[in-house]
Amino acid sequence: MNEDSLVDDPELLNEYLNESQEIIDNLDEDLVRLENTPDDLELLNKIFRGIHTLKGTSGFLALDQMVRLTHKGEDVLNSLRKGERRVTPTIMDVILSAVDFVKLLHTRIKAGDKQPVDLEPIIARLDAVMASTEGIPTSPPPPKEKKLGEILVEEKVISEEALESALKQQKKVGEILVKKKLVSSDQVEEALKRQEEVRRKVEEREGTQVIRIDVKRLDAIMNLVGELVLERNRLMQLNRDIRSRAGTEQFEDDLARSSARLNFITTELQQGILKTRMLPIERVFKKFPRMIRDISREMGKEVDLAVSGEETEMDKSVLDELNDPLVHLLRNSVDHGIEPPEVREAAGKARRGTVHLKASHQGNYINIRVADDGKGIDAEVLGRKAVEKGLITEEKLRSMSQKDKMELIFLPGFSTAEKVSNVSGRGVGMDVVKTNVTKLNGIIDIDSQSGRGTEITLKLPLTLAIMQSLLVAAGQDIYAIPLSSVIETVRVQQEEIRMVDRVRVLRLRNTVLPIVSLRRIFKSHADSGTEPPGQFYVVVTAVADKRFGIAVDRLIGQEEIVIKSLGEYLGDVRGIAGATIMGDGRVTLIVDTARLLALSH
Amino acid sequence: MPLDTAATELRKPDELLQLVSFRLADEEFGIDILKVQEIIRMVDMTRVPNSPEFVEGVINLRGRIIPIIALRKRFGVEPRPPDKRTRIMVVEVDRKTIGFIVDSVSEVLRIPRSTVEPTPEVVSSVNAEYISGVGKLEDRLLILLDLNRLLTGSERSLLEGAAR
Numbered sequence: 001m002n003e004d005s006l007v008d009d010p011e012l013l014n015e016y017l018n019e020s021q022e023i024i025d026n027l028d029e030d031l032v033r034l035e036n037t038p039d040d041l042e043l044l045n046k047i048f049r050g051i052h053t054l055k056g057t058s059g060f061l062a063l064d065q066m067v068r069l070t071h072k073g074e075d076v077l078n079s080l081r082k083g084e085r086r087v088t089p090t091i092m093d094v095i096l097s098a099v100d101f102v103k104l105l106h107t108r109i110k111a112g113d114k115q116p117v118d119l120e121p122i123i124a125r126l127d128a129v130m131a132s133t134e135g136i137p138t139s140p141p142p143p144k145e146k147k148l149g150e151i152l153v154e155e156k157v158i159s160e161e162a163l164e165s166a167l168k169q170q171k172k173v174g175e176i177l178v179k180k181k182l183v184s185s186d187q188v189e190e191a192l193k194r195q196e197e198v199r200r201k202v203e204e205r206e207g208t209q210v211i212r213i214d215v216k217r218l219d220a221i222m223n224l225v226g227e228l229v230l231e232r233n234r235l236m237q238l239n240r241d242i243r244s245r246a247g248t249e250q251f252e253d254d255l256a257r258s259s260a261r262l263n264f265i266t267t268e269l270q271q272g273i274l275k276t277r278m279l280p281i282e283r284v285f286k287k288f289p290r291m292i293r294d295i296s297r298e299m300g301k302e303v304d305l306a307v308s309g310e311e312t313e314m315d316k317s318v319l320d321e322l323n324d325p326l327v328h329l330l331r332n333s334v335d336h337g338i339e340p341p342e343v344r345e346a347a348g349k350a351r352r353g354t355v356h357l358k359a360s361h362q363g364n365y366i367n368i369r370v371a372d373d374g375k376g377i378d379a380e381v382l383g384r385k386a387v388e389k390g391l392i393t394e395e396k397l398r399s400m401s402q403k404d405k406m407e408l409i410f411l412p413g414f415s416t417a418e419k420v421s422n423v424s425g426r427g428v429g430m431d432v433v434k435t436n437v438t439k440l441n442g443i444i445d446i447d448s449q450s451g452r453g454t455e456i457t458l459k460l461p462l463t464l465a466i467m468q469s470l471l472v473a474a475g476q477d478i479y480a481i482p483l484s485s486v487i488e489t490v491r492v493q494q495e496e497i498r499m500v501d502r503v504r505v506l507r508l509r510n511t512v513l514p515i516v517s518l519r520r521i522f523k524s525h526a527d528s529g530t531e532p533p534g535q536f537y538v539v540v541t542a543v544a545d546k547r548f549g550i551a552v553d554r555l556i557g558q559e560e561i562v563i564k565s566l567g568e569y570l571g572d573v574r575g576i577a578g579a580t581i582m583g584d585g586r587v588t589l590i591v592d593t594a595r596l597l598a599l600s601h
Numbered sequence: 602m603p604l605d606t607a608a609t610e611l612r613k614p615d616e617l618l619q620l621v622s623f624r625l626a627d628e629e630f631g632i633d634i635l636k637v638q639e640i641i642r643m644v645d646m647t648r649v650p651n652s653p654e655f656v657e658g659v660i661n662l663r664g665r666i667i668p669i670i671a672l673r674k675r676f677g678v679e680p681r682p683p684d685k686r687t688r689i690m691v692v693e694v695d696r697k698t699i700g701f702i703v704d705s706v707s708e709v710l711r712i713p714r715s716t717v718e719p720t721p722e723v724v725s726s727v728n729a730e731y732i733s734g735v736g737k738l739e740d741r742l743l744i745l746l747d748l749n750r751l752l753t754g755s756e757r758s759l760l761e762g763a764a765r
Contacts, residue, residue: 522650569697574651587647
């Protein structure tokens with residue numbers, strides 16, 4: 001059947017998509033919890049209800065494929081719910097992959113792709129669970145047709161891992177078909193292009209995503225708007241009275257009071273609106289238990305994920321960028337950090353490793369900590385690897401501190417995994433983390449003790465729309481530097497700047513900071529970048545894992561700014577992240593701290 | 602797609618074209634009135650480093666940030682300091698809002714399409730690439746600018762070059 005009957009009503013479809021997305025988001029997390037607590041009937045019922053709702057609404061929209069799949073899934077869940085079967089890893093695998101198909105269907109519907117998905121394999125697997133005695137307590141297994149691999153695994157001829165890796169060697173269907181000359185590679189290309197198109201369409205739709213807002217928050221905003229209107233009326237009245245009352249003390253008092261209230265209401269309103277964009281980080285976190293489960297199973301490790309601070313709220317735009325870095329950090333922890341159970345026992349540790357994932361607020365920032373109790377990072381090994389790979393020189397390595405060496409893992413193309421696994425070790429992971437965190441104006445801190453574990457902390461701004469900035473002057477111009485990347489400011493004399501390896505540096509306490517001069521980088525076409533005055537300021541800045549100093553003429557002050565784009569026409573201007581409008585109406589450019597350092601070379 | 606609209610429009614001869622005319626150096630130019638959002642006086646602007654030389658800066662237009670192009674620099678005509686008649690023409694092209702600094706804005710004109718001729722080989726100091734036609738008025742010539750091409754053609758590569 002096709003999938004298009006009622007789907008023509010975009011509003012209805014949107015509502016369906018949002019509702020089902022929520023159910024799907026919850027499913028993974030709940031199912032993994034269920035595997036650990038198979039007797040939790042309440043949880044089982046919750047999962048069952050979710051699938052049931054999904055079936056119901058899909059049926060209403062005549063999304064037949066979704067109905068068929070959820071119906072089969074419901075059968076299995078129902079049998080678990082009624083206590084006919086117990087949850088086993090095998091059943092869970094089937095259910096989880098059925099959920100994956102539900103997600104696939106959901107994506108297709110979202111993209112408006114009416115091509116049916118081949119559900120037969122997964123339906124067959126669900127049916128097989130129902131037909132088998134899997135999970136049925138104490139009854140001998142009746143003979144049934146089995147796959148060759150399953151039999152071999154059962155008879156312990158090969159391990160499950162060996163089977164899986166053998167299965168993985170199976171070629172992609174496109175490659176096989178081309179080889180057999182059943183299709184031309186052009187046709188495969190064409191099909192792949194179509195697939196890509198669907199993916200793009202989904203992304204486009206996601207561009208107009210909706211956000212759910214607690215009615216209480218909207219009410220609060222409404223109240224504030226009401227107060228704003230009252231305050232406007234007061235001000236208008238004062239304006240009308242200006243002739244008769246100007247100069248009187250009473251008038252000045254009234255005006256001062258009115259301005260103060262306006263200030264208060266605006267601030268509150270700003271906070272209120274910002275809050276509507278705030279979402280709990282749970283939305284990202286809840287995928288991870290399933291992911292950790294899958295990876296540790298694949299790697300033959302035993303890992304618990306301890307999540308805390310899921311209720312911490314942050315701006316949707318920040319949240320959206322957070323998924324990929326966290327995926328990499330968690331994968332790294334399981335793959336590189338946590339040792340296999342035997343190794344752990346031999347080292348006198350608990351057999352099961354633990355990965356902590358914790359989010360917390362700290363002022364205008366959010367801290368996200370990923371910590372594992374694995375083998376830690378050996379800074380010496382990192383250093384040697386980096387030299388072997390030609391990423392740094394032997395000489396440089398000798399001058400590096402323990403911390404510097406640790407930060408080598410952020411270099412692109414760095415990977416310490418001896419073998420490249422499906423999970424990590426491709427040498428891109430930490431680079432991705434760094435790129436995303438940099439995009440968000442965040443800071444990465446890494447701490448590790450050999451044999452004890454690794455702890456990586458991301459410090460990110462709560463929102464990207466509004467930020468605290470430090471206003472500085474360079475020559476004739478004024479620039480705003482995001483305060484989230486500023487560590488401190490120092491006043492220096494020209495003589496304190498030294499040249500090392502053709503790089504200008506400042507020795508500050510125990511560190512040597514490369515110095516980037518705003519005047520030089522932002523020089524105009526007319527002047528060739530004059531030197532700053534004899535005495536100037538250095539803004540000590542951190543971008544992801546890097547620390548450096550920005551030389552400016554003067555510090556002007558701190559200000560909360562609203563970020564605006566420079567527009568499509570100018571596009572990406574080197575060293576400029578955007579612009580903001582100041583109280584006097586002038587435009588001030590915002591420095592792109594992340595790219596400043598690269599520009600100076 | 603928008604690149605050749607000007608050319609196709611020229612094929613309907615009896616229609617009236619509504620144009621805003623402005624002066625730059627010693628020449629008079631016209632642009633489609635529908636593309637013009639507003640005309641404002643010269644204001645202070647914020648210089649944008651690492652942008653092409655003809656980008657004079659950005660201004661705040663009622664809360665929106667708009668890039669301003671010095672059309673003299675863009676066309677390679679000798680720049681001159683702004684005076685009382687200098688204006689910024691804010692236009693919208695391809696959903697992008699941009700301001701042009703011109704010497705002065707003259708008037709709103711209506712001319713029949715039939716009086717517009719395709720671009721001759723040599724007509725002005727401006728690259729023929731940016732001209733969609735020449736309008737013949739009673740006593741003078743009006744150069745019709747193709748804004749789409751002006752802002753998207755070789756310009757794009759220039760800007761991208763600067764961004765890199």
